[in-house]
Amino acid sequence: MSAALRLPPPPVRRGACPSVAAPMPTGDGLLVRLRPRAAGLSPEKWRAIAALARRHGNGLVEVTARGNLQIRGLTADSARMLASGLDAADIALRSGTAIEVPPLSGLDPSEAADATPVAAAIEAAIAARGFALAPKLAVVVDGGGVLSLADMVADLRLDAERTAEGVMWRISTAGDAFSARPVARADAADAVETVVGLLGLLAALGPAARGRDLGEALVPALAGPTVRPSLPPVPVGPIAVGAGQVLGLRLPYGRIHADRLEGLANDLERLGATEIRLAPHRALLVPGLAGEALAATIRAAAAHGFRTDPDAPGNAISVCAGSAGCASGLIDTHAVADLLVAEAPSLFGGAPGIHISGCAKGCAHPAAAAVTLAGSAGGLGLVPGGRAGDEPLAVTDDAAAAFARLEALLSRERAPGEPLDSLLDRLGRSRLKAAFQGRT
Incomplete structure (x- = not known):
């Protein structure tokens, strides 16, 4: 087994986010998130x-x-x-509950609305009602702009839209701006009230309930077309x-x-x-x-x-701490990332995203990625177009050789200007599996 695939002790599953008040044990001591x-x-x-x-x-x-x-x-x-x-x-x-807004809220003239006042109103309402919510539950309030949070997954989302009637907020559940299920559209005041009501439903379902639990039976989907934003740049x-x-x-x-x-x-x-x-x-x-x-x-x-x-290749990679800093990590994710950049440069030509995860939890990138590489007891697993917890298409214990074979296939077969996701779809799962595992 290569140095990039050393196995640490068995993973420990955790259900809460680390904080100053409750640090989380990891492979290099305690961790706090601020x-x-x-x-x-x-x-x-x-x-x-x-x-x-x-x-x-x-x-x-x-x-x-x-x-x-x-x-x-x-x-x-x-x-x-x-x-x-x-x-x-x-x-x-x-x-408490994470309520996230774009990093330039209030500074970006291209945003549909400043998300900060809406987020503050939701935060105050949660505190006033004393909701007991899931530790990792997240609310995104996205006013738009250059660095929107369109690609951030959340249990509840509020996305600002400019309309003839003024700014309206699209409320949706369980996903990013492209995949979440729209359930309502309202002005700022009513949007806050609606979200607080949804949080109350989640609290009533129990302290582990997440946005995905607000199914059609509890909250019907919003009818009619919705506006989909563009993907923000890195x-x-x-x-x-x-x-x-x-x-x-x-x-x-x-x-x-x-x-x-x-x-x-x-x-x-x-x-x-x-x-x-x-x-x-x-x-x-x-x-x-x-x-x-x-x-x-x-x-x-x-x-x-x-x-x-x-344009640096490493910008396309989402990577967790891996075995060097997490008890759940089964691979040295940083070593794998460095190896991938060196051995498989074709993966980074127009790559929509590559995820390297130390284990099946996929903390660094919970959503699907064009290419996911995840640690497992058997080695490094390849999951094209999927998540770290999905069944891998192929597994290897020699990452360098696997990346070199994958590079040879991609560079040979890629048409000029062809996006990575299109190339991977065209090659098909059987050819990708054969290249990764070294079988013909």
């Missing part, structure tokens, strides 16, 4: 986060696929000291937002050391940045830069190890 209340934090506060991660954890800082912050390598005692340090740095955190490099630009910085595989984060904060402050925002797709956003300051920031961020090139 949701800052402020949309953006100053470079000074990012320096404080870096120092706390270094002092109380193992120095690794992560940004998740949903744009949350994680600190790794804690102990029970150091987690308590981390909480005290965050309070001392005046970094307020959200708790937030890497300069992004045009109105008349200005926002710089997207992606953490390599969602992880950076605190020393590099601190160096970035120092340079951004020197170059005039006043805030850094968390963003989905494991990224940070820096608004308010232009001209030479923007160019200098790109150079500085690249020097600290952040990805600044929107």
